[in-house]
Amino acid sequence: MTDASLLTLPIEVIHHILAYCDTQTILLSIRPVCKHLYSIVNSYDQFELTLDWKSKSKFQWMYRLIPTEGIVKLNILRNEYDGFVDFFLSVCDLRQFTRLRSLTIQHVGEKDLVSFFQLINTHTLTSLSINPYKREISTVLFHITSAIEKFQIRRLCMDKCDHIVTHMSWPVDCTLTRLEIGACHYHEYITVLQRLPQLRTIIMKQCVMNDNDVTTPSTSDTKFCSLLKSLTITDFSLFSQQQLELLISFTPALVHLKLTARERRRFDYVFDGLYWENFIRINLLSLKKFEICFHTETHAVNDLVELITPFRTPFWVEEKRWLIACAFIIWRNEDIWLYTMPISVDIDRDPIRCEISSRDGVCRLTKRCLNQVFDITADETLKILGCFSSGITDKEMRYLSDGLQKNTTITTLSISSKNIGSRGIQHLATALQNNTTLTALHLNSNRIEEEGAQYLGDALKKNTTLTTLELKWNEMGPREAYNLARALRKNATLTTLDLCGNNLKDEVMQHLGDALRKNATLTTLNLQANQIRAAGIQHLANGLRNNKKLATLDLKSNSIGEAGAPYLADILRNNTTLTALYLEYNYIKDDGVQYVASALRHNATLTILSLCENGIKGEGAQYLADALRNNSTLKKLYLYQNRITPDGAKHLADALRINTTLTTFGIGWNLTGIELAQHFAEVIRHNKTLIELDIHYNYLGDEGAAYIADALRYNTKLAVLDVSSNGIRQKGLKQLADALENNTALTAIDLCFNGMEVSDAKYFANTIRNNRMLTEVRLLDEHSWEGHSWELNELHKKDKRLRYEHNRGYRHFVSRD
Known part of the structure; x- marks a missing residue:
């Protein structure tokens, strides 16, 4: 047995495969692969040519590659007033489309439509899909009628147009076999059936009926039977059984009936399996395919099992073998749906649902596509x-x-x-x-x-x-x-x-x-x-x-307060498994911190401690500093939004200089002042384990930035630094940039909300351009962006490391796990 490949298949089979690909894929992806496929594509004569916003830029190029006699479908999918028709006619000679079978034009006026019909020089055109301007529908319909007669059109789609039947002058020997329209009145529907004897398929949005249509039908309406085989109503709105029975009475030869109603909310006969069974047995003896999809509200249904049970009789399961399901739609949790499986319906997405099928009556959670055959393995990814x-x-x-x-x-x-x-x-x-x-x-x-x-x-x-x-x-x-x-x-x-x-x-x-x-x-x-x-x-x-x-x-x-702090200390002293303790916003203050710090001296398991917003001042900071000198397990300590004084910051910095375990320290939003920068500059110089340091919102100013910049020149360990919101201006930013030019340890820095000007950002970007260790630099914020968005955007394009921070808020640049 030889190995099979695409290239060994007969040309006819490959042409059949190409029919499932769009033209751009055929020309750009398949044709250039090899000489053999190049030759096969050149001999292909079933191209579908589409002009829309997505393809317009490449349209001329693609048109030149396709032999005009190989184009069988033409689609102009345009927006109103976009000039697509003029563009198309300036590029293409429609008279050379000698094998054109299908034409689709969206948003077309009388003038353009007439031009198209005059230029088409073929008797192969059998399908029209037209969406005219609403203001020109009546005049356009005249030309469509003429085209039906001239080209012997068999398929006509005007599904965006309502109530057009009365404005159409149907040819005597109309060749239409398929018609798609918008809403129509009952009498328009009857007119279509009577005047289009070859019609076999109707797809319409609605058929509008009133009580008089049922009680006093016209004599002419009761004297004929259509040979229609397929009827689809996409927004079914008939609220009485009598209306439906009258509608169907003219089409006893139906083999396919599809009724869907997305907005019809009434819980009535359409949800009754016994009604449908009797209705089909009496009125539609030739029906082979039955499709429905109806929605109602959950309060209207007592039980999904009760709803599906009438669809589990021998008529449905054995005789017709039509699979029905009802479901509670989870993402629209006021909805119950009843539908046949599979079915194709116009919905935004296939819903996740609790579904009971008539096959076994078992309730399942599923996200299976509605147009997919029932298969429980389809939900293995849910x-x-x-x-x-x-x-x-x-x-x-x-x-x-x-x-x-x-x-x-x-x-x-x-x-x-x-x-x-x-x-x-x-x-x-x-x-x-x-x-x-x-x-x-x-x-x-x-x-x-x-x-x-x-x-x-x-x-x-x-x-x-x-x-x-x-x-x-x-x-x-x-x-x-x-x-x-x-x-x-x-x-x-x-x-x-x-x-x-x-x-x-x-x-x-x-x-x-x-x-x-x-x-x-x-x-x-x-x-x-x-x-x-x-x-x-x-x-x-x-x-x-x-x-x-x-x-x-x-x-x-x-x-918790100060009174609860001793018990927190008990936890830290006696528990031997706790590794992370978060105590933000508990106001234990300095006296309470004393208990916690004392327990930390001897605790051998805690690695993360957060004491943000606890009213800690200088004395409390000193207690924590003493603990850091003795503790050998704590790796992350957060002290944001306290009131730590310059003396308290000094105690903490002195402890960190000799601490060998802490990797992350956050003391932002304490408004401590320049002294904090002075003390923590020594930490940056000498500490060999600290990886992340957050000192944002502490009023450091240019003077404080100078201390940090000088320390960064000697930094060999610190990788992440947050100095945002510190009132650092041009002088301080320049010093930080110069310090980072040759720094080989820092990978990320946050400088947002420091009033940086465009010139500062440019200087910073230019200075660090050769620094390959830095991977993220937050320079820009909502204030610097105002009025300079284009320049700053260009700066970001040149160096993707430069980030833009939208919100000052409670940002956490350093890790908080």
């Missing part, structure tokens, strides 16, 4: 699912729960809604007890009450796969948290628990502390913004004394 809307209630949670119980791919589920009650949480808890793949569950910004928390707690006791649980901003109180704390004692898989913003207070900390004594898996606990005071920290400290697993504890934005 890993993450998010539901964020107040529209999700207990009913929707039941659908979601049913889908989760059988799902074997989703690992992360996020649900945020203010309308999920205890019953909804119960549904979710049931799923958690049976699902074996979900590892992360985010239930943030819900309102989980006591009963719901109990259901969730019971599920956690039995679940064996969940490792991350987020319950942020759920307004939980002591009773709700108690149920979760009980579950933690028995749960053996959860490693991350986030209870941020739940107003837990001190009472809950006792239960949580008891749970932490017995829990052997939790490694990360987030308790920020819970109004925890000293008594709560005491309970937590008692629980962590013998805990051998917790590594990260986040206590930001509580009310």
Whole structure:
């Protein structure tokens, strides 16, 4: 057996493959590959030539490469008043398109259309797709009628035009077999059927009917039967069974019926499987293909199983073998859809949904394309699912729960809604007890009450796969948290628990502390913004004394204060696993810092400590400096937004000069002044382990910048430096630039919000152009950008390392993990 390749295939087969490629791909990607393909493309005679904004720049070049007799499709996809027709006619001789079969023109007027029809010199044209200017529809229709007769057109598409039938003068022996139009009235529809005897396919947006059409049909309407084979209505709006039955009564030979309605919200007969079964048996005996897609609101449907059951009779499953599905659409969480599978519909994206098919009645979570054949393996890539809307209630949670119980791919589920009650949480808890793949569950910004928390707690006791649980901003109180704390004692898989913003207070900390004594898996606990005071920290400290697993504890934005600091110290003294502790916004002040610093002297595990916004002044800084002289494990220390004095900065700098473990230090937004720069310049010179230093917003000015610049000349270790928002002007910026010209250690520096002028930026860029260590330089900000955007943009184009900072805000240039 010889090896097969594209080049060994018969030319006819390769031509067939080319029919699935666009012209640009054929000419630019396939034709130049080799002489053989070059020859095959040159002999190809089924080109589709398209002129639009995307192809206009290459259109002339492509046209010259294609033999005009090889062009069978011509598309001019233009915007209104864009001059595309004039451009096309100036480039192409339409008379040479001797094998043209299909013509499509968007936004065309009478004059241009007449020019086209006069220039086309072929009897091969069989398909027209025209979208005329609305103001010229009536005059354009006359010429389209003439073209139908002249060219013997078989396919006509005017799907953007409503109610055009009455304005058309159809030829006596009209050759149309396919017609696509916008909305039409019932009587226009009848006119089409009567005057176009060869018509076999109609696609229309709407067929508008009123009560009189049903109660008093005209005599002429009841005396004929059309031979129409396919009928599609893309915005089906008939609200009564009588209207539909009258519409279909003229087309008993239909083999294909497609009805979709994106905006039709009524829950009525179109959702009734028994109705459709009887309707088809009586009215459409020849029907081979049936397609529907209808939407309604979730409150209209009691149960998806009840909705799909009538479509699971022998008529659907065995006789017709039409597969139907109903689904709760998650990203539009007020929607229930009923549809055949597969089906092609005009939607923005294929929805993630809880779907029940008539094949087996099983609820599945799926993102399978609607036009794809039913295949459960199509959802193997569905890993993450998010539901964020107040529209999700207990009913929707039941659908979601049913889908989760059988799902074997989703690992992360996020649900945020203010309308999920205890019953909804119960549904979710049931799923958690049976699902074996979900590892992360985010239930943030819900309102989980006591009963719901109990259901969730019971599920956690039995679940064996969940490792991350987020319950942020759920307004939980002591009773709700108690149920979760009980579950933690028995749960053996959860490693991350986030209870941020739940107003837990001190009472809950006792239960949580008891749970932490017995829990052997939790490694990360987030308790920020819970109004925890000293008594709560005491309970937590008692629980962590013998805990051998917790590594990260986040206590930001509580009310620990000076009174709770001794208990924080107890945690640091007695716990031997904690590596990261976040204490921002707790106002423990200098007296409280004394306890924490004392414990740090002997702690041998903590590597990250954040004490931002705690009212720390000079004395507190001195306590921390003493700890840094003795501690040998802390790697990252953050002291942003305190009130550290120049003396406090000196103590810290002196400690850092000899400290051999700290790699990241942040003391930004302390407004300390020039002295801070003077002291930390010595740190930059002499410290051999510090990699990241943040001293932004400290009023350093040009004088402070001079100290830093001088130190950078001798720097051999510091890689990241933030000196933004320090009032450094031209003189200081120049000194920093000169210092960086030959610096071989620094890789990133932030100088934003220092009032840098364009001339300063240019000088900086020119000075560091040969420095290959620097990978990021933040020079430009929203103020320097105003009025100079073009110059600064050009500067950035020349050196991509130069960045633009949009927002002063709470930026973190150094790492904060």
